[in-house]
Amino acid sequence: MDDMYNDVNNDGVLWPQDAAVGEAFYSPCGTLGPRIQRYLQLVMLHTGSMTVWIDDVPRHAEQDTVCILFPGHREYFTFDTECETHHSWLHASIPHVPEAMLTRFQQLAWPLHLSSSMAQLTRDALDTRAVMLSTTPMLIKALAVQMLWRYLGEGEQHNETAQGHPLVEHACHYIYMHLQEPLTLEQVAQYVSVSPSYLMRLFREQVHISPIAYLWQRRVARGIELLEQTGLPVGVIAQQCGFQTSYHFSRRIHLATGCGPSEVRRRAWQR
Structure with a gap:
């Protein structure tokens, strides 16, 4: 071989x-x-x-x-x-x-x-x-x-992305590592040692969305990944990705993909 x-x-x-x-x-x-x-x-x-x-x-x-x-x-x-x-x-x-x-x-x-x-x-x-x-x-x-x-x-x-502000990179990494937690803009800003308003401005300039919108994007992306690659129950995935309820998770998945969590998994497993 x-x-x-x-x-x-x-x-x-x-x-x-x-x-x-x-x-x-x-x-x-x-x-x-x-x-x-x-x-x-x-x-x-x-x-x-x-x-x-x-x-x-x-x-x-x-x-x-x-x-x-x-x-x-x-x-x-x-x-x-x-x-x-x-x-x-x-x-x-x-x-x-x-x-x-x-x-x-x-x-x-x-x-x-x-x-x-x-x-x-x-x-x-x-x-x-x-x-x-x-x-x-x-x-x-x-x-x-x-x-x-x-x-x-x-x-x-x-x-x-090297031309971007390093604070944005650090904030994005912090968000990704804490998806399961109930993060706030203030917590993320405190982690990178800037004011919430300054962090908001940096994100809008470089990521074109707010830090909290980015957080929800990453939660949805992680949820889709777990639906497609694991057999974990929908409720467990929702919790691991920081959603307070399975209903909220399902609604976000439907907005992102046009179908519910079960259908996302079914399509992935039939490829």
């Missing part, structure tokens, strides 16, 4: 010959290296911070970020001087990454925000590593492919 995927790797499939995941905890002032990077590597930083010298050029990353490292470069890491640094990593051995793909990776911001989706893929990969199945190596390779493509996609999306 590896030979089959290597044959099509020139088309950008990024299927690795080998892939591994792991995690490490470094005490304050910890170091790693120097070493020569052998893999295409993603580093997910969960707590603490790190500075990595790549061919003697320093680059810094804080917690809740993810960064990419390329094979063939000399690296030396120093970790946070005041607290423990927890990071996880993905090693992907891909001997012949298409030049166009490398260019796309190299053009991304460094580091990127560690999204909830990337963090979940990382947890899935770490959990899979602990399962002794005959297919475990292939499962880890498949997750590696997903992580690399997500890193690329999220990075390119970040580049497209």
